[in-house]
Amino acid sequence: MTTRDARTHCPYCALQCAMTLSPSVAVGASLDVGGREFPTNRGGLCKKGWTSAELIDSPQRITSPLMRDSRGELVPVSWEEALDAVAGAVRRSRAEHGADSVAVFGGGGLTNEKAYQLGKFARVALGTSRIDYNGRFCMSSAAAAGNRAFGLDRGLPFPLEDLDSASTIMMLGSNVAETMPPFIGHLAAAREAGGLIVVDPRRSPTARLTDDGGGMHVQPTPGSDLILLLGLTHIVIAEGLHDLEYLERRTTGFERVRRSVSSWWPERVQSQTGVPVHQLRAIARRLAQGQGTYILTGRGVEQHADGTDTATAAINLSLVLGLVGSANGGYGTLTGQGNGQGGREHGQKSDQLPGYRKITDARARAHVASVWGVEPASLPGPGVPAVELLQSLGAENGVRCLLVHGSNVVVSAPDVAAVRAGLARLELLVVCDFFLSETGALADVVLPVTQWAEEEGTMTNLEGRVLRRRKAIDPPAGVRSELWILSELAHRLGSAGEFSTEARSVFDELCRASEGGLADYSGLSYDALDDDSAPAYWPFPRGSSGTPRLFADGFAHGDRLARLVAVKAVERHPAAQKDGVVTLITGRLLEHYQSGAQTRRVPELLAAKPEARMQIHPATAELLGIDDGSRVQLSRGEADVHCRAELSLEIRPDTVFLPFHFGGEQSANLLTEQVTDPISGMPEFKRTTVRIRSLDTA
Ligand code: SF4
16 A cells, blocks of 8 residues: 655666655556656656556556466466475475576666575575576676776766766767666756767667767767777877876876777778768867766677677776876766666676675685675585576576576577577576566466565665665565565575565675675665665765765775776678678667566557567668568578568668567567677677568568
């Protein structure tokens, strides 16, 4: 029952816009949404946020555990029956095939408390090293690059409001106008100064913000971002625009980077990226003007098999310009998922323990084990990243039981046909969700869970700022919180360690476990977070007041210096554009979030964007006999996607665009491959060669 207004935040993206949930005045609705003043959104919400309360009343919610019956159909069962079945199957698998035959797959939308508890549950209750999460598909390249350069990874190492006074902002591979529209307010000064530079192969709504003197749209060949960044660094150094005093005082590795970019002269970069020399020089000079310059990367440049090196090249450019940690600029990466930042700090990554600690670090293991009440030696070692974990499903010596939380891998993972085949080989697939997602529909057991407005919790937004989510309404009878489910399963498995069901006490434990780590939350508590205006940026060690701006006095490496890391690029050539062969890029729409499992269940959002449409340039469409709205097939090997075409001048003639929010035959990730970045494990999502043809041609 709703009793009073709840001050909370949106259930979707990493901007975590502040909102108020109130008892609804409308018949048939539970909650009304109001925008709330907060530094990131200033009262604004996008249409996803405004319609988010419809998730609560959706008739498609699951309100009872489901299990397969003898006919193979999912039917309602009691919680005891479902949990006993899961615990029994897990026990058998562990006894017959070892602890690593059971795996956990988490999500970047889970609260800090759930992400933390999931990591603890895997290591303590299951004893498995096999845990990873969908953030591997999201932030892993930028995180790896940040850790390598700065010794620490926080998406934005400064408050978002710092952008308000910037005269130049270069955004690479980010479409905030659709993914997080209230963000645009922070670009106003840069646009006013003509200094917004948007790098995107598509003339996206964000790229259009550069029109009318707002700045510059740069439209490189898909996948050539690394070369573009090397070329810009080359020009900055060649024209003497670099900050030598900063480089000598605050960094190491400049000489190696200088040598590594020396062969990327502008004409060569133009031939590889398609970006004209005069535009390359104009960008470099603008970035070096030094009146508040920020370089921001997003998934478009990070979701590649060279994503870590591309993010590293963006960091190198920022360091060469003397921006990072200065009062007058910086580098940041724009986290996408709601808790993409917190989700990677608390232990659901295969190689990490809470506090952003390495699982191989003996001191970290000892500290976390003491908080968990277990022996350090009992904790498993590092597992494997998400794609490798999914490849091992049902394989010999691979995973036999999989528990999925807050993730819809059948839509969001690369090469979803292979993922689907792996899931089918499992002995047990358990999915915790509030809707029957495409992944849930394949499960042996589905456990219905509470939604954001029905529970307490914390999230860490794209600035590294910790926020309270507050309960606004009781959940339907029959659903349970994930904390309760993990506690029940741990109990049934005879686990050591306590598994609290209360978010507040899990948060207190998380804060203790993080103490002394990079992402130190030990000075925080629910009470400290009750005042929403409190700038609760981590690291927030006990007795401190948090850290809104990082790197002002030094970086997190032992010598306090940032690392410039020389990276290499391979030459890129656009798809042949012969016989219907083009480059596919994937991305998002304003109306949908991630796999669409939630937003496709909001009637207004679904009505506005009911299906995937392949964006194609009219000239390419004419060559291939494709009309606007006609049906097309996109193919890679034996994988096909079927959808409708949308003719658009916003896309390059050698490229097509497909949103990835849809499942079934429209799933863009039927076409992406399980090729990954060797450092971060990030799959190659943003550059796939496909063949397209019209299905309506006689
Ligand atoms: Fe804000 Fe993102 Fe929610 Fe839109 S989806 S209201 S931008 S948090």
